[in-house]
Amino acid sequence: MKKYYITTPIYYVNDRPHIGHAYTTILADTLSRFRNLIGDTSFFLTGLDEHGLKVQQAAEKNGVTPAVHCDTMAPAFIELWEKLNINYSDFIRTTDKRHTKIVQNILNQVYDNGDIYQDEYEGWYSISEERFITEKEVESGLFGEVKKIKEKNYFFKMSKYQSELIEKIESNELSIQPKSRKNEVLGFLKNDLSDLCISRPKARLEWGIEIPFDKDYVTYVWFDALINYISAPKYSEDNKIFDLHWPADVHLIGKDILTTHSVYWPTMLMSLNLPLPKTIFAHGWWLTDDKKMSKSLGNVISPLMLIDEFGVDPVRYYLMSEMVLGLDATFSMDSFTKKYNSDLANDLGNLVSRVCTLISNNFDDKMPSYNAKDSELSERFNSINIKEHLDHFKIDGLLHEVMSFIRSVNGYMEKNQPWKLVKEDKESAGNILYHASEALRVSAIMLSPVMPEKSKEILAALGAKDLKLEWGILKSGDKILKTGPIFPRIIQ
């Protein structure tokens, strides 16, 4: 069995969860379930990033301590993941003791390696923003009271690893996808890399992990957060578990945090002398088509709002099949409805109904037997290469192929007309219905990573108990379970 370690970013709790968080997490969940489906053992990590200035500020605004703020935000994420049927293997919070301890271990280790040094930084500091700003920002005059501050801080020797990093990215030892993102990072790395300031004086920021060798400082939030990918599998605490998981097969990220993941994180790992993640995949954004939406509904709708009305699975299906690779996609009620009706209601749902009804009416609710194990459908099914699509992160392509297979089953029905054939040659009609049912069974299984619950309903309707992705598994004579429409049409 092959291990597959997949992560989402840990989400920053200064804001409530939104479609961006949900999309990444559904994508990770889908990939994870697909990996399990093809025989890998997936370990899927997600969690929360809870330190740093913005969390401290958000807490102050609400009049609570940062710890309380985090504890009230965490359930919002966890509940959404439950609602979205996210099957994560571990959920880490950067305030977990298991995490903070390891971050401190690592700081000590990097410090002992000589990759951390103290230096004095002098720059313009905005009182209202509570951060250093650039010369240009000072000139803009938009940052209120500014003063020049001289501050001692700890720096990580990121620059030391620049050329090694470039080499690893170019050789795809660290694969950054899609390719445009790889180019972007390499472009960024053409300029000299500076060292990374990884501390904040407690005098201006308390909410963080204390630097173990200087109690006047806390750890910069990104340095802290990125470590979650190895603290969850117990780096420096349990070698056996750690070696089983690391390196990660893929870090799934949004395109906004490309640099932190493709530059900061790999150099940190190099300093620890650890292998780099195999792949960093940056996906695009969901844009909303405001014009259309404000016209028809008077407000902007998020795909998340559709869940209560249409169920989680159709929304998951829509999100997974409509976004291409690493590109942005536009969400609209109209495109959702079209996708739902044509793919799920008309092609798939209706096919389940027609097959089940024919079996019910002509074969006494029992799965007919076949007189030939193979058919054009089995051949077509065998040509679908799930792993190939997964390896290239082409979930949309895979779903299109499965849908195309399902459409071909409708064609198969039309060509063979079992509803007529049954009157002359019941055995042959049974054979046709068996193959159509088997096609639906494997289709439901192939769709199960995207639509776990709806797939179960389809399998139940067919009376399928065995979930093997092979042809000819349905047992003749087993009872089918005819139900109402699994995907009722959306009437506009």
Add this chain to the structure above:
RNA sequence: GGCGGAGUAGCUCAGUUGGUUAGAGCAGCGGAAUCAUAAUCCGAAGGUCGGGAGUUCAAAUCUCUCCUCCGCUACCA
């Protein structure tokens, strides 16, 4: 300004190393069927592949140039 990506049918997108009449889904049009969620199936139509120039027997695919959109990055006397 530099680097990178995108511009293909009304819409969303495929088009591998240049090679037969440029593909799919959806929408639209015409027909068939009536087992099924007024679902399905078949057929035709629809594109000067952003504009222009070039290389080649042959270019959506390579080169140059221009236009539009997006991303990253830098910045100015």
